[in-house]
Amino acid sequence: MSRDRHQILARTLFAILAAASFLAPPYGPASAQGLFQPVVFVNDKAVTQFELDQRIALLEALNTSGDLEELALDSLINERVQLDVTERKEYILTEEQISAGIEEFASRSNITGEELLNKLAEEGVDPLTFRDFVVASLSWRELVQTEFRDKSLVGDTDVALARAQIDPRSKAQVLLSEIFLPMNTPEAVAQSTELADRIRQISTVEEFSQAASAVSIGQSREVGGQVQDWVPLANMPPPVASMLLSMKPGQVTEPIPITNAIAIFQLRGLREGDIANQPSVLDYAIYYIAGGRSEAALQRAAKVRAAVDRCDDLYGIAKGEPASTLERHSLPQSEIPSDIALELGRLDANEVSTNLTRANGQTLVFLMLCSRVPKVNAEIDDKDIRQSLVNKRLAAFASQYLAKLRADAIIRYP
Numbered sequence: 020m021s022r023d024r025h026q027i028l029a030r031t032l033f034a035i036l037a038a039a040s041f042l043a044p045p046y047g048p049a050s051a052q053g054l055f056q057p058v059v060f061v062n063d064k065a066v067t068q069f070e071l072d073q074r075i076a077l078l079e080a081l082n083t084s085g086d087l088e089e090l091a092l093d094s095l096i097n098e099r100v101q102l103d104v105t106e107r108k109e110y111i112l113t114e115e116q117i118s119a120g121i122e123e124f125a126s127r128s129n130i131t132g133e134e135l136l137n138k139l140a141e142e143g144v145d146p147l148t149f150r151d152f153v154v155a156s157l158s159w160r161e162l163v164q165t166e167f168r169d170k171s172l173v174g175d176t177d178v179a180l181a182r183a184q185i186d187p188r189s190k191a192q193v194l195l196s197e198i199f200l201p202m203n204t205p206e207a208v209a210q211s212t213e214l215a216d217r218i219r220q221i222s223t224v225e226e227f228s229q230a231a232s233a234v235s236i237g238q239s240r241e242v243g244g245q246v247q248d249w250v251p252l253a254n255m256p257p258p259v260a261s262m263l264l265s266m267k268p269g270q271v272t273e274p275i276p277i278t279n280a281i282a283i284f285q286l287r288g289l290r291e292g293d294i295a296n297q298p299s300v301l302d303y304a305i306y307y308i309a310g311g312r313s314e315a316a317l318q319r320a321a322k323v324r325a326a327v328d329r330c331d332d333l334y335g336i337a338k339g340e341p342a343s344t345l346e347r348h349s350l351p352q353s354e355i356p357s358d359i360a361l362e363l364g365r366l367d368a369n370e371v372s373t374n375l376t377r378a379n380g381q382t383l384v385f386l387m388l389c390s391r392v393p394k395v396n397a398e399i400d401d402k403d404i405r406q407s408l409v410n411k412r413l414a415a416f417a418s419q420y421l422a423k424l425r426a427d428a429i430i431r432y433p
Contacts, residue, residue, distance in 0.1 A: 061099035085378035194288035277358030330389035
């Protein structure tokens with residue numbers, strides 16, 4: 020398998036893992052009984068040592084950074100929670116759906132399902148394990164689409180606003196304040212949900228600024244959560260822009276789910292600015308730094324920032340490190356993860372953000388915007404815009420639902 024195709028396979032599998040997954044324990048001989056000893060119980064359903072070893076092997080194959088055992092166990096706990104609710108609500112797949120699901124995953128790497136299973140086997144991942152993983156992933160997707168379809172409907176106004184976002188005549192600019200609250204543990208979910216309800220009641224810039232200084236985990240807490248520059252509304256993800264466009268200065272948005280956190284914005288100002296083309300593609304780079312928001316990781320980020328003037332300089336910084344340490348993407352805004360899109364919306368070319376983390380806070384995201392490529396005579400169908408907005412809303416509901424299910428789950432260790 021070529022290096023490029025291997026990287027494509029790795030990225031595909033990583034995206035699958037990030038969305039929803041489940042590894043069920045296959046049956047083994049009695050002599051291997053120790054492998055199937057429980058390592059944790061979730062609502063009385065066991066996660067075995069074999070499953071944990073399999074997930075670690077998969078993460079190793081993807082060159083994932085951080086504490087792999089902790090990451091693997093956390094994802095398996097999430098999967099048990101998902102499995103519990105899909106079984107209870109009887110989301111059962113047919114063999115045809117399962118086979119189609121495996122082929123769907125494989126097609127993202129331009130290979131067949133059989134080829135994908137063989138490649139995974141070479142990496143130490145049992146094909147039966149991956150099959151069960153696909154079953155749970157698709158079951159969770161069906162549940163989310165069914166349970167939240169009505170709540171995720173997109174109106175003509177939403178589509179019109181989204182189209183305005185990609186219209187080069189769009190000139191609106193916003194001045195924002197921001198608060199980021201953690202959602203990476205059940206305790207944090209409960210505390211942040213309560214805090215978010217209180218913050219939503221704030222109506223003055225001063226109160227919001229005080230709250231940001233006290234509770235926000237974003238870097239802007241040092242300046243009361245205030246974003247200093249005017250941001251083109253066209254740079255913001257459509258759902259966020261929709262909220263902001265309907266608000267008056269001083270009002271606060273609903274909590275916006277992002278990776279392991281929620282974001283809350285206060286509108287400080289709205290104005291007509293210079294005509295700015297909405298980019299059809301954002302070119303950006305991510306350099307991952309171990310240690311999360313530790314002092315050592317932030318110092319490393321500061322040194323990297325001082326050493327680079329543009330995205331291409333990061334290749335020299337990452338030389339000799341695992342390939343997964345540095346990512347470079349050129350994507351339409353609609354395909355960029357919401358938290359990344361929010362950060363990029365506030366950056367100019369060659370500017371950097373270190374507000375985000377991955378791997379449950381263990382990895383710092385050094386995010387650099389390389390360029391914005393304006394749209395030129397692009398034809399976009401309203402159906403595509405509508406589907407993109409629906410998918411984003413479904414993803415937000417799924418994230419919130421999983422956080423609640425996990426907070427309510429009984430998790431115990433033997």
